[in-house]
Amino acid sequence: QVQLVESGGGLVQTGGSLRLSCAASGRTFSAYAAGWFRQAPGKEREFVAWIDWAGGITAYADSVKGRATISRDNAENTVYLRMNNLKSEDTAVYYCAAGVGGTPKRSANEYRYWGQGTQVTVSA
Secondary structure, three states, rough: OEEEEEEEOOOEOOOOEEEOOOOHHHHHHOEEEEEEEOOOOOOEEEEEEEEEEOOEEEOOOOOOOOOOEEEOOOOOEEEEEEOOOHHHHHHEEEEEEEEOOOOEEEEEEEEOOOOOOOOEEEEE
């Protein structure tokens, strides 16, 4: 089992930045790839970013490409998502997930473990 806890969400102004953290515990987190997803009210959960177990390969949704950076620190069992130039459409609950495999996973059902989510609200 891997337990994931997200933090770092909050209220941010349009054009601002934030960094989300996902702290892992349990089984060896460094063995898993990790991803960030988000879900806005009334919408399906959507892929945001993915990083491989070593942190050397990343993938992003087109909607955040150029504005988001996913990274990880396996010594700290933590994955990060930094987002810049935030827009109102970035408002959502952001979830961290962990799964196996060395190629980008853009579908939520490809992940084995999930955190409880952290709310990000971007105001005008």
